[in-house]
Amino acid sequence: SLYQKKSKLIGLLLPDIANPFFPLIAKGVEDGVNQRGYSLLLGNVEDDLEKEKDYLKIFLQNNIAGVISAVQGDAKEIKKMPFVTLDRVESDRDLAVHSDDYTGGMLAAEVIADRDPKEIVIMVGPKDVPSSAMRLAGNEKVLKERHLDYQLFQTQSYKFELAEQTAHQFFETFPQADSVIASNDVYAIALMKEATKRGQRIPEEFQIIGYDDMPFSRMMYPGLSTIAQPAYEMGYKGAELLCDILEKGFVENGRIQLPVTLKIRESVRKKD
Ligand code: RIB
Structure with missing residues (x-):
């Protein structure tokens, strides 16, 4: 049949x-x-x-x-x-x-807003990934309510292999960034590496929050603050x-x- x-x-x-x-x-x-x-x-x-x-x-x-x-x-x-x-x-x-990506976006922005940020940059997840826009909306709601200025760095990808290269481009674009809301933990860790290579102290001169809470985020030092999914x-x-x-x-x-x-x-x- x-x-x-x-x-x-x-x-x-x-x-x-x-x-x-x-x-x-x-x-x-x-x-x-x-x-x-x-x-x-x-x-x-x-x-x-x-x-x-x-x-x-x-x-x-x-x-x-x-x-x-x-x-x-x-x-x-x-x-x-x-x-x-x-x-x-x-x-x-x-x-x-x-x-809940919207709440996640708000929580991440609150952490930065509460910690004396000088130059905030939001690293936005790739445009074709549906959660990126929700997280950004949550970030922006909080930063606008707190009357804090910020800039956007648009990533093209979440690919693991592109993280370090993207972190390099990030600092070329925003060398003064001192407070970053990252698109995910992998990209946040790449930014921490790049900041450290450039001689910045974490978190005194460069603070960052990631997204996901992958296992390595708590195993390294300084540990990565993040939104756990x-x-x-x-x-x-x-x-x-x-x-x-x-x-x-x-x-x-x-x-x-x-x-x-x-x-x-x-x-x-x-x-x-
Ligand atoms: O790290 C990969 C990212 O892509 C995660 O934040 C996940 O939610 C997905 O959208």
């Missing part, structure tokens, strides 16, 4: 497994699908639309039960399968788990959502927003 039984495989698409944020998501997804008797096929997309399409083709050929994707999702092919989006969630997605939980909840859809055909609540938390470490000054 034409009817083909679906496999017990779920495809997971991640933007960049070199960024320690995404293995945490993967761990959550893996535990979540294993719990329900499924296994994972992994596609590391590296912000490459062709790679994304190729993986979706392979997933289809493997008669996959469904897909979980943390990629901003430019490939239309994904609509041929049941799918859940994680983290980088467009507003038109019915099944999605993400965290529950990456493992995001993955686990996404897996549950997909498995519910596959098994029951419906879910009560298809869009889940998780809370973020502030982590204060040595990369910022003492509060005024």
